[in-house]
Amino acid sequence: MASQTREMILQTLRARSSCTVKELAEAAGISPVSVRHHLGKLQVDGLLSIEEVKHGVGRPHQLFSLTEEAHELFPTRYLRLTNRLLDQMKESLPLIYYEGVLSNIADSMAEDYASQLEGLPLTERLVRLLELLNEEGFTAEFERRGDIVVIRAFSCPYIAIGQKHPEVCMINQTFIAKVLSLPVEQVQSMLDGDAHCAFSVQLMSEKEHE
Secondary structure, eight states, X not given: XXXXXXXXXXXXXXXXXXXXXXXXXXXXXXXXXXXXXXXHHHXXXXXXXXXXXXXXXXXXXXXXXXXXXXXXXXXXXXXXXXXXXXXXXXXXXXXXXXXXXXXXXXXXXXXXXXXXXXXXXXXXXXXXXXXHHHHTXXXXXXXEETTEEEEXXXXXXXXXXXXXXGGGHHHHHHHHHHHHTSOEEEEEOGGGTOXXXXXXXXXXXXXXXX
C-alpha cells in the first residue's frame, strides 16, 4: 500500500508539476499527515524538491515537485529524440564541428564542478572524480599502476545512445581529461563487448602537474 501511495504522489506531481500537501492528500485520498510521512520518504530518496511560497500573511506554503532523478523513473522517449538529434547533427554539420559540440558538452560538465576541484592534490581529484562520475550515472573505480591510473566504469548512462552513436564516448574521455587536466585514453569499451569501459590516465610529476 505504501508503495502504491508513493507512486500516486509521484504520478500526481508529474502531471501537475508542483503541489501542496493538501492537493496531494486529495489526489491520493489520504490525510495530510499520511502524505507528509510519504513525502519524507521520497525526499530521503532524492525524488522531491521543496519550495516555500509566501501568500500574504502567515506561514509560507510548501510546494513539492519532482527532481531530475524522479523524472528518470518514468518511461520517456528521450532516447529516440536524442538519436534523432544526433542523426540530424551528423547529416548537417561537418565532422569537426559535430565532434566539437560533443567536446563542448564535456567542457560544460567539467566547468560545473571546477570550483569543487580547484587546488585539490591529484589523489583527492581522483576520489572526487569517481564521485562525480557516479553522480552522472556511472559506477566507477580507479587503480593506480605506477605513473598510470586506470579508471573503470561498470555502467554508463549513455550506452543505449552509444550503440547507434559510439562517438558519444568521447564525452566521457574528454570529461575525465578536463577534470584531471591530464591526457586520457579509452582502452576498453562495453560497446566493443568488454565487461566495462576503461580509461588510462597518464600521470605527470607533481611539478609538471602544477
